[in-house]
Amino acid sequence: MRNERSIPESAAEFxxxxxxxxxxxxxxxxxxxxxxxxxxxxxxxxVRAVFRTRITPNQLTYAAFIIGLGGSYFxxxxxxxxxxxxxxxxxLSSIVDCADGMLARARDQKSEFGAYLDLFLDRVNEYFLxxxxxxxxxxxxxxxNILLLGLASLGLYFLQTTLFYLTKNFLKxxxxxxxxxxxxxxxxxxxxxxxxNRIDLGIYVLAVSTVSANVALTYIFFRLxxx
Numbered sequence: 001m002r003n004e005r006s007i008p009e010s011a012a013e014f015x016x017x018x019x020x021x022x023x024x025x026x027x028x029x030x031x032x033x034x035x036x037x038x039x040x041x042x043x044x045x046x047v048r049a050v051f052r053t054r055i056t057p058n059q060l061t062y063a064a065f066i067i068g069l070g071g072s073y074f075x076x077x078x079x080x081x082x083x084x085x086x087x088x089x090x091x092l093s094s095i096v097d098c099a100d101g102m103l104a105r106a107r108d109q110k111s112e113f114g115a116y117l118d119l120f121l122d123r124v125n126e127y128f129l130x131x132x133x134x135x136x137x138x139x140x141x142x143x144x145n146i147l148l149l150g151l152a153s154l155g156l157y158f159l160q161t162t163l164f165y166l167t168k169n170f171l172k173x174x175x176x177x178x179x180x181x182x183x184x185x186x187x188x189x190x191x192x193x194x195x196x197n198r199i200d201l202g203i204y205v206l207a208v209s210t211v212s213a214n215v216a217l218t219y220i221f222f223r224l225x226x227x
Contacts (some may be wrong), residue, residue, distance in 0.1 A: 014051045016044055019102035035098055035184040043098035047106060057109055060100035061118050068093035068125035072132040075190075078140030080197045087194030090129060094187040097122070098180075115176050122183065123161065129190060130154045130206070137199040150203045156210035163217040170224065 020040055050060075067089055074086030100118060104110045134150030137143070164179070193202035 014044075014048050014106055019044065019047060019106040033181045033184075034188050035181050038188075039095050039098045039184055040102065042095045043102055046096065046099045047102045050103065051106065055103075057100045057104035057107075058114050058117060060096055060103060061114065061121060064093045064096035064100065065121040065125055067096060069128060071190075072125075072128040075129065075194060075199075076132040076136045076139075078136035078138075083136070083194040083197055083199070086132075087191040090187050090194070091191040093125070094184060094191075098184075119176070123158075126183075126186070127154070127158070129187075130157065133190065133194070133199050134203065137203070141200075143200070146200050146203055149207055153203060153206040153210055156214060157206065160210050160213045160217065163214060163221070167217060167221050167224075170221070 020036075046060075071086045071089035071093060074082045074089065077083075077086070097118070100114070104114060130150070131154060134147060134154065137150070138147040168175075189202055189205065193199050
């Protein structure tokens with residue numbers, strides 16, 4: 001019986017097309033998909049390297065989580081040099097996060113627990129990344145208005161996540177990973193704003209996007225009642 005630690009049959013080779021998600025992302029236009037054009041091609045290099053080893057998809061999920069926490073640590077420092085390191089770790093975490101699902105699909109090792117583990121650790125990572133960015137910026141600049149806006153945006157981000165999954169549950173929508181491109185952009189923008197030392201711009205973008213998303217999700221949910 002195949003289990004998560006099973007190594008593929010000797011004749012098996014890494015198949016990139018099989019490893020990538022077949023369904024199109026619903027929320028990001030095809031030509032703007034950062035995972036499709038940046039993260040997955042880079043992640044495929046890692047998947048090729050570990051494909052014939054005993055490294056499991058879940059171990060890559062944990063690795064992405066730990067790298068993300070490392071990014072949070074450096075973002076929390078608030079210094080320009082630390083922000084660069086933190087931003088690079090955030091983007092590296094995003095790439096490794098693509099690799100876990102790619103490895104699972106390439107080896108036919110997909111599991112329900114693995115899918116939910118990925119979602120679980122992604123949300124924890126996002127919480128610490130935003131919190132570290134906001135507090136780190138406040139430590140570096142003392143701008144209380146940005147601290148308050150950032151904390152409010154953090155709350156709105158997780159309200160958005162809650163409303164999204166409540167709506168999916170109401171619709172009995174069992175699809176997973178359809179917002180992967182959104183998360184890819186979320187982490188890429190943290191990387192970008194950390195690189196140019198403008199975390200404040202990232203907080204403004206987060207505030208506008210989360211308010212818009214919560215309004216849209218609320219509208220969609222109550223519109224479902226009529227349909």
